[in-house]
Amino acid sequence: MKIAIVFDDCMRLGGVERVINNLADYFSDNFNYTIEVINYNMNSKKQNFIYNSAVKITDLTIKNTKKDFISKFINKIKMRKKLKKHLEKNKYDIILCMAALSNILVAQVRKGIDAKVIGTEHVPYDGHSLKTKIKRRIFYKNLDALVVLTQEDYDKNAKYFKNVSIIYNSIPDTFKYENYNVESKKILAAGRLTEGKGFDILIKCTREAFEKYPDWNLEILGEGEKKKELGSLIEKYNLSKNITIKNFIDNMEEVMKEYSFFVMTSKYEGFGLVLVEAQATGLPVISFDCKSGPKEIINNNIDGVLVNAENENEMSKAIVSMIEDKEFRKKLSKNAVINSERFRNEKIGNEWKELFEKMIKKKSV
Template identity: 35%
Template sequence: MKLLYITNGINGSGGLERVLSIKASYFTDVFNYEVNILTLNDGNKNIFFDFSRNIKFHDIKINKSNPFTFISSYKNGIQNVIENILPDIIIVCDDGLKGMLFPIIFGKKIPTIYERHAAKELNINSKLLFFLIRPILNMFDKFVLLTNGNKLDWKGVNSQVINNPIPLENYNPDYIFEKKEKIVLAVGSNSFHKGFDLLINSWKIVHEKYPEWNLKIFGKKNPRLGLESLIDLYNLSSSIQLNNPEKNISEKYKSASIYALSSRHEGFGMVLVEAMSFGVACVSFDCPHGPKDIISNGEDGFIVENGNINKFADKLIYLIENENKRLEFGHKALENVKRFDIENIALEWERLFNQLVKNK
């Protein structure tokens, strides 16, 4: 099987890059697929996550000086790579409109999958736009979404749900729980949709009662978001740390006792799955979409009404005060998260690939 992934870039520290590194590496190293990844103006230098050495990388230069040169260079660059590779399957991992328009630009000569990693709210925020884009999305051979909640948002589209995977890592549970510290962890880029401003407002309530606990946030910083000013306003600099992206994030999961997801919307919530794989009890807003598909409320974590800062703080405080419940959630999370192992998810992708090639 010969695969071609088309994405904007793989140098970042986001969820899309993380997932692609896991899947693409597994497909080439375990399934012996020929995997190609095409990026746009990325250069493939200083890649944040680890990709298999067996993957073939292609980078094309897109001229962004005006819309006409952009479209021309985009089409010609990708077309040249496709003609050179002759893939069996093309997978478009681009949440922007140009990714959605792929069938219009390139036709349907090769089975093509559109893989959506973002919530619908990211750029399809009106009924009219969805009405206009839906016929184009149905030109893809399959539209792959990450959660059942997302599938409901894209009614009328030829879609299928395949969850994001985590790598199969065997840790000694006793060792994991011995490493826990008084740390609440959050991971993600400092963007509006990640809701770290909401988390800081919740933490103000937590800090008043438990000043010895720390909130550590890891992700690409954005000074324009004003998170530092908000921390200073509430005098929380002693208990909140804003950190740059951490490549060895596993060590941070191991030491965390609680994971907090404060997003306004999510495509999936990869960080929840990763946290649970390290036995971390999770608290998450019930944002669209992902957390409800991952956390079993009251069993391995808590789901809180979306945007309710006070209830979010209450659940964090409850887990801080009840160590036995934290450990119970953590042990249960280790079991429940196994359904996301790459071994299981890769088989779903393999069935889809084979089906599309057979129907070609």
């Protein structure tokens, strides 16, 4: 089976990019699929992900140094034509579009392309801008199937689009449990330093904990436009001795073993893959019950802790409680490892395989 995975930039650091890397390698290694990852706006300055040698990486980016509206508009038209020509020429069986903008782009150039086109969502239904929502309603009719990440998103999308299914994001086998360091006094958070990730809320929510337990600290791993602002907030609350912001690292599965627990204060998530990654390594997790992923990952007070969305007081108390209750952390760690097994590549990969085969069967009828 010949599969094209379409995205703007698969080498940029981020959750969707990690998912693409994981799926492409798994499909190639385990199902003997011919995989090509097609990028139409690749601007990463370095290669942040390593793909298997059998996976082909294609860059269709049309470089444009001019920033005026007309130049950008012309560039978009050229890029669409280039992508359409490439998709027509290479005769794929499946075109897998990653995230809404890629779904819309391929749906716009779909006419004349014989492959089955599957769209995927990585932002909750209500998280899209009005412009994107309108485009989705217009162009998603050209998709053969749409894959979402949560039941909540399924319920909303199934009202408007055909052939919607749920397939969770998966984690590679490199995320595995070896031991839980219950004596660690380090708290971990990770993600892009953007408004939606709520790191400003997290910083505020740790003040009570660090007043009581000044020998504990928080490390935030991430990069993004809010870095300077978050640094100023840390200084404002005199937390420089307790909170540090570091760049993303490649070997998260190794680093996670150094921490006591993981905290996520996102305002919304498409899924929350980093929660699963943390659980797989045995880290207890605390997360806001934001739309729309955490409640489908965490069983509250069994393998993690769910806090009402954006409730700063409740989150502050949850962090303090986690620090104070070593036995609770040990219980969560044990159950987290068990819970993470349902997100393993073998299970999720087979769900993708079933969908692909179903699509190909329809194509041949």
